[in-house]
Amino acid sequence: MQTQLSCIIFVCMRNTVAKQAILEILYKSETALSQTEVQQILPQGFCNRVTIYRVLDRLVKENLIHEITNIDGVVKYANCKKCNKNHSHQHLHFSCENCNTVTCIKSVEPQFDLPKEYEIKKINFMVSGICPSCSR
Ligand SMILES: [Zn+2]
Numbered sequence: 001m002q003t004q005l006s007c008i009i010f011v012c013m014r015n016t017v018a019k020q021a022i023l024e025i026l027y028k029s030e031t032a033l034s035q036t037e038v039q040q041i042l043p044q045g046f047c048n049r050v051t052i053y054r055v056l057d058r059l060v061k062e063n064l065i066h067e068i069t070n071i072d073g074v075v076k077y078a079n080c081k082k083c084n085k086n087h088s089h090q091h092l093h094f095s096c097e098n099c100n101t102v103t104c105i106k107s108v109e110p111q112f113d114l115p116k117e118y119e120i121k122k123i124n125f126m127v128s129g130i131c132p133s134c135s136r
C-alpha cells in the first residue's frame, strides 16, 4: 500500500512539474507552438507525448493558453497573455509561409455580423504571408 501511494504522489508531482514547464515555454515563446515543438524544447525524456497532450488540454480548459489550427491543419498553442477576460480569442493569427510560425496579433480583432440563424462555436481568423523576421 505504502509504495503504491508514494507512486501516485510521484506521478502527481511530475504532472505539476510538467504543467509548469510547458506553461513557461508557451509564455516565453513569441509564437504559437505545436505539441511536437513543445516536446522538442522540453529536456529529453522529461515527459511523454500523452502527458504533454493532457497538460496542453488542461491548460486550454483553464484558459491559460488557446489553440489555433494552422493552415496546414497542425494545431498550435499560444499563451493567454493580454487576453480579454472571457477568452473569446477573436484576435487575428498570422501564419508565415516561410518559417511556418503562427503569431497572435492580439491588437487586431476583426468585427463581423453573422446571420442570427448561425451559432458560433469556434472563430479562426488566420492570415498567411511572410513574417517580419523572414522579410528582413
Ligand atoms: Zn486567452
Ligand SMILES: [Zn+2]
Pocket (backbone or CB within 6 Å): 096, 097, 098, 099, 100, 101, 130, 131, 132, 133, 134
Ligand atoms: Zn517567417
Ligand SMILES: [Zn+2]
Pocket (backbone or CB within 6 Å): 066, 068, 078, 089, 091, 092, 093, 103, 104, 105
Ligand atoms: Zn492567439
